[in-house]
Amino acid sequence: MYCELISVAILATFLHLGNTYSFRNCIETANSNHTIFKCANHQEKSVKEIVDDVLLSATNVTINFCTLSHIPSGSFSNLPMLEVLTLNHNSVGTISKDAFVNLTYLRTLNLSSNAISYFSPYLFRGLHNLTELFLADNRLANLSQDFFSDLTNLNTLDLHRNRLVNFSAVVQSISKLSALRKLDLSFNNLINLNHSASLPQSLAILYIGNNKLMTLGSSKEFLSSVKVLDLSYNKFLPTSAFNDLNLGSITYLRLRSTNVSVIKLLNSTRINVPPWHIDFSGFGLKTPQSLCKQLSHYPMKHMKQMDLQSNSIQILSSSAFSSCPHITDLLDLSHNDMKSVSCLEFLTGQKHLEKLRVENNHLTKLITCNITKNLSFPSLRELSYRYNRILEVNAFAFSHVPKLTKLQLNINIIAYLDRKALSGLRDLVFLRLDNNLLSDIYAESFEDLHSLKKLIMRNNQIAVIFRNTFLSLRNLNILDLGGNKITHFQDKAFNGLDSLTNLYLDRNRLKEIDSQQLGKFSGTLEVLDLQGNYIRFSKLERLSPFENLTKLIDLKLDGQLPYGINVLPQAFFRGLTSLKSLYLKNNYIAYFSSDIFDDLKNLTLLTLTNSGVGVTKLMPGIFKNLRKLEMLLVENMGIESFSKEVFGNLMGLKVLDLNHNALQTLDVELLENLTNLQYLDLRNSPLSCNCDNQDLQNWTTNNQRVQLVQLYSLTCQDINGSYFYNFDINVCYVKLELYFFASTYTVTILLTLIPLLYVKLYWKLKYSYYVFRSWFGEQWRRLREQEEKCIYDAFISYNSADEKWVMEQLLPNLEGNGSVFRLCLHHRDFEPGRNIVDNIVAAVYNSRKTVCVVSQNFLRSEWCSLEIQMASYRLFHEMQDVLLLVFLESIPERQLSTFHRMRKVMLKKTYLQWPGPDCTDPIKAQGLFWKQLKRALTSSNSTSQEKEWMEADVQRREQRDVASMEEGEYLVNQPQMDEEACYLMP
Template sequence: MEFNIKSLGNMAHWFHLLISVGIFTSFLQFTLNYSFKNCNESVDSKKAIFKCIKRQAQTVSAIVDDIPPSATNITISYCILSDIPSGSFSHLPELKILRLDCNRIRKINEDAFIHLMHLQTLNLSTNAISYLSHSSFRGLHNLTNLLLDDNQLKSLPLDLFSSLTSLKILDLRRNQLFNFSAVVHSITHLSALTKLKLSFNSLNSLHHSASLPQSLATLYLDNNNLNTLGCSREFLSSVKVLDFSYNKFLSSRAFWGMNLNGLRYLRLHSTNVSIIKLLKCNFTKVPPQCIDFSGLGANKPHFLSSLCKQLSHYPKIHIRNMTLQSNGIRTLNKTMLSNCPKISGILDLSYNELKNIKCLEFLKDQKQVRSLKFEHNHITKLLSCKTATNLSLPNLKELSYRYNRILYISAFAFIHAPKITTLLLNINIIAYMDKKALSGLRDLVTLRLDNNLLSDLYAESFEDLHSLKTLNLRNNRIAVIFNNTFHSLGNLTILDLGGNKIAQLMPQAFNGLDSLANLYLDRNRLEAIDDQQLGRLHRTLQVLDLCGNSICYYTKQPYSPFVNLTKLIDLKLDGQLPYGISILPSAFFRGLTSLTRLYLSNNHISYFNADIFDDLKSLTFLTLDNSGAGVTQLKPGIFKNLQKLVTLSIENMGVESFSEEVFGNLTALKVLHLNRNALQTMDIQLLENLTNLQYLDLRNSPLSCSCLNSDLQNWTKNNQKVQLVYLYDLSCQDLNGSNFYNFETDVCYLDLGVYLFASTYFATIVLILVPLLHVKLYWKFKYGYYVFRSWFGEQWRRLREEEEKSMYDAFISYNSADEKWVMEKLLPNLEGNGSSFKLCLHHRDFEPGRYIVDNIVSAVYNSRKTVCVISQSFLRSEWCSLEIQMASYRLFHEMQDVLLLVFLESIHERQLSTYHRMRKVMLKKTYLQWPQPDCTDPINAQELFWKQLKRAISSSSRCQEEQSEVDLQMGQPTEGNMEERGHFGSQPNLMP
């Protein structure tokens, strides 16, 4: 017993420990469901990647406690977190990437990231952190990237990074650091550190008390307040990339005596450093080919000439890339670069004040340049260079004029650079381009003319561009594509015509585009899709973008503009103007057998044919967001052939039901967006049948918090397969202040409403049936009741035994109104006049004190025959009816020939229509009728009547089949031979 108590104590201790670090809580909740309070798991991440963005939770634990321990990548951004408590992520030991940027974090407690042994990237940028404890990052031995930029740090503890032995990149930009020595002291032991970013701080000197790690190769010190370096000569000797730009007080004197011989890149943009003086004295031993010369001219005239002259003192150097941005250069003459060392790579003259480049004449001594950039200048026109026959730049491959003011391009503007492969003319104001402007560019591969003012395209413009693969004409003012405009572009694979005013495509507009794979026609003014035009691209076209046009149809008649595009894999038809594609013609997507992605959002389609997607058997992605017109009724079977569909987005479609007829065939579906629909409940069985479903979005749907959804609530709590997005944010539309995941369902297991409805329903049915049964089957029920009662009292056995003895030859059933005839006629003829029949009469032979029903049953079963004397009075008697019922039971159910019918008077057939049992007897058996007074020979008729009656009573009780044989031998009619039967008239029917 002592051992058990001690064990229980240890268990309680560990249980308390697990709760304190959050492991037990998060694990328990995760095992119950696959939804997260404040996060979403990325599809197919296998419980590894989570995003928690724009959540209102105020603590870290509220966000991450239900994330499983297998998580490796978590993003928590744009939340309202203020601090990171100790051990906040202890239950996530596999975490490798943690983003906590763009929050309101002010404080990081000690051991906040304890136990994150595998963490490699920690992003804490764009917060309000002003202080860090010496143990804030304790335990992060595998951390390689630490981002602390955009905070309010003024100082760093000396041993802040002591445990970050694997750290490679440290970003401290945009803080308030002013003590560079303290920064160096905190990182000096980081033997793996390669990049340190200290931009946009308040450093005014590089004074230090410790040395930089030998591994540090990149150091950003731009945008500080440096006016001197104040460091030792060898302090920066191991640095390869050094940025001092935008330290406006930093002068050349600061570099005196520094050893910068190991640099591979030095940027001094917008400093007070004189690059000419720096190169002239060469007291830093900086390799000139590694200097970025941007922002060093300070609008000084002849800066470029002076620079080149100074560089000429280094005859053995080779400059690969020369960057001359932001130097205020206004003109480029032929000799400006003559003294510069040979430039074999990139010459960047962007962000200057150039207006005219004169056919690149300034490169006459720099013909090895491979890439030339004139971006962000003031160039207004590109003149013809046909006359500049003495200048040729065979090595020039890339030429960029982006972000200028070019209005027009003359003929042969690029004839001097026939080998260029990339020409960037985008983001200008080009309104006119000569038909021969691009002549000679036979090697051109990429041409960008987007974001200009071009209105016309001519076939001659692209005549020489046989190697062109990418042509971008987006965002111009083109209205018509004429015939054969692109006929020479046989190798073109990407044609971008989006954002123009194209309303017409001539019949042969796409002639010659034999290799075209991607065609972008979005945001134009097309009103229809020409199947013949697109049909010419059937061999190669894979991507077709028609978003934002004016395509509209007014009939459901079959129309298939894509019938020949069997290679198309991506089709965009989003947002047709002004009101979207309201009607999709039947068979609209016929032929798209290879299509994998279809975009139909923002179209307000009023009707979807059930077979509209039948041909899209390869489709994996479909979006119909905002394409419903009010409440959308998706036809049963509309997705029946989409068995490869992985992602289906039907947000804001007005969908009211989630039925198997619509969604049942989507067996490969993984992602289902049903946000902002009219769903009030969902079929749980269908959700379980979608075996591959992983991600379900039901936000902003009016789910009913009633017993109709009790099973759905239970499913959300227990399913471990489907992630229900932000389950804990789903509110009850019909219960203010309640949430879907925990609305009360106890009463649902005893739904009184259902029971009350069922009981009242059946009570109503009974009240309707009882009168009907009383009218139609009253005597059957009553007879059955008495038979059962007799059976229960073992009456049947006794009656069977007595039947063998047959106390009476016949039981006479009659009404008291006919008693005179019975006593004066029947009784004397059957028991008198030498007859030996013994009759049972109720007034004479019934046992006194016994139930009348028991007497009737006994009389029927103790008599060989039952003779019913039928008259109007008999038909109205309740007891007579019971007697004939008993006798007919023996006739039909026990197969005993015991019943004889004697009619005292003529009764019309209509009067017998309600006596079903009697009618059945009359159809099965012959009957006797007492001769009426008006017959021709009443005396002889009565004698014959008594003779036939006596013979019938004398006959034995045999089965109906035997009696039928006797009837046939005697010439009597049988069942089904009604025409030979006697009629109810005055004529006597004396058949035995």
């Protein structure tokens, strides 16, 4: 049921937010599945403004370090699924009674570190599932009786650092909390524990330290169910305050820095306190003998733990604990004034002790301890001397504790560690020597530590690792040598580390990576930390120092000194086939080759933050093999472009940090293709607020998948005071009026030109189309080759209505009666099944001449018009004299004016007129007609003779005029014929 509600909440969230997945004041934690949000350091005065756009699916919201002063009603009404709400470290002073209404799933509420002095009695009404409530560090002085009455499942209540005075009022307010287990009232102003109601029986942990208690003043059974009671730092609290109190359930009682005398407490018969559960720290017990003497009166032989911190102990005699019950687990002597522990003689008689802490004392030296029966503590497993002033550790310093598994000597000033100091510790598993002044370590130092698994020697002065130093540590898993001064490793320095998985060499002075030394860890090493050294490479290097580390998972090379690595050699990461995390930040690398990461096919985290020099140009394909990469951090790299060639293959990417780069725009299509991307940081990048980014703006405010961090804080670099999410993109679109004007203007022009073009160019365009088709089908070339080998003397173009004249007059006179002409006729010579256009083209180009029999019917025929167009093309464009016009009837000038191609032919060429019935002598005129037509058909197509014909033009014109007058009007010349015109007949 709850899962279904979450799904509904996520769906409702996107509907509520209008599809956006970026937040004004909050950041969703990466990989939290829309549930965890952090909102910090904002100046908004209203909680509603901060969380208004947080997803409805949120279950964990943190709002801290803001300037909030008031939480009004319904502030979280848009977050019904909240389980954890943290409002600490703000300036909240008042909260409306309905501020948390309807948060029925809330389990944890943290209002600590605010300025709250008053709560409405009904503030927590309805929060039945609340289990943890933190109200620490506020100004609460009083609590109403039913203040927490609705919190029936409350387990933890933290009220420390307030101004509470009336303990009885506190008890009344919590008396009905049947599930309450922990109550913290420390650092208040309580004077006594007088009460008018009982504590909940479930209460097991009660902290009342750092108050002003002078008396407990409570009933005998008031604390009978409490198991952990802390009354520390109530400096006026006397021993008598415990008289007649039933503390029989106590498992831990802390009375540090009170006026209670532990001796009197143990001697009193009126105090029912189990002594083995008392923390004896801070009682001023300079010697524990008196304490042990009192404890010996109790019928107990064993104590699990004895805490003697802050008792000003300086010296412990050999019999200090001999009369105490056997301590089985821990003896804590920290925060005292001890200067020596000798060989732990003070533990005489404590043969069962497992853990000893002597931290924060004044120890200066660990002496040699001879092995004797009386000074051997075979049960001791853990020993800690942290935070002392130990300068030297002598040989055999731990011979008396041969079974140690954990030894902590860190945070001292150890400058001398004898080569035999750790001898005999064959069971030691964990050794800390960090934060000392050690300069040399030797093989003898660790020769007995066959069981050691973790060795930490960080922050010392070690300069060289000598050969065979770790030869005996065959079970060592973790070796931490970070923060030293190591410049190199001697040959065989790492011999013996057969099980090493983690090697930390960060912040040393290494100048190169010894591939031969590291190669010894080929089968085991998983973590290698080399950050903060002096490692540099040249472009000439070709061998990878990691080639054999096939099991390495985590590699850190950050911040090489003084100026970074600068150069990554070719194939630098070869062999790291298992690597998952690579850290290269702060290295100022001048150039990244396109194949530098090719071997890292299992990489999931790559950080290159601050690794660029100025403007970094990432080469295309640099991430091509990183298909499993989930997190890419390239902050402050000077990246200028977000291209598919660079980022296109990162299909598994979830987190991309591009903060502080030089990006002015992003490819939205590429962002869409990164299908797993969830988190994108573009802060402090100079995004342009212009038309180049209109798609990016739309994407950032409408995408449902990728969280763009602090989108609403991204400013326009080129427009002061503007924000990227809402810069004006109207200028990027054509105005509607302009669009309509352009459309109507274009339509008007087209409607004007189309008829004109139809009249003037229709046939030319159509002819050109058909010519192109013929050319495309290799018809054109073939026809041109056949021109000199024409099949026909003439192609007769006529309308079917004039077929009678053609068959009865033209055909007998040109092909019959002994004539040698061969004519091409539609119905007789066109190839059956062939396209008619192809037939026309073939007829024109397979004939020496084209004779157009012009009549009214011819002018109305589309196909006849196409035929004369093709013939005239040869006449005007190919300069071939192939066209003859024969008019069967007189056609008025006005009818011919629309046939511009025919008019042009008539202006250039002589045409023949068939003698009509009104002719004076038709028989004679027809004979002359056929004579002239035959002469025209036999004339050459070439225009090479045109010049001669033009010179005789005048004489021929006169002769024709005379013949025309004598023989009839069968030959007509146009009066507009220009000088270049040629007669059909010579």
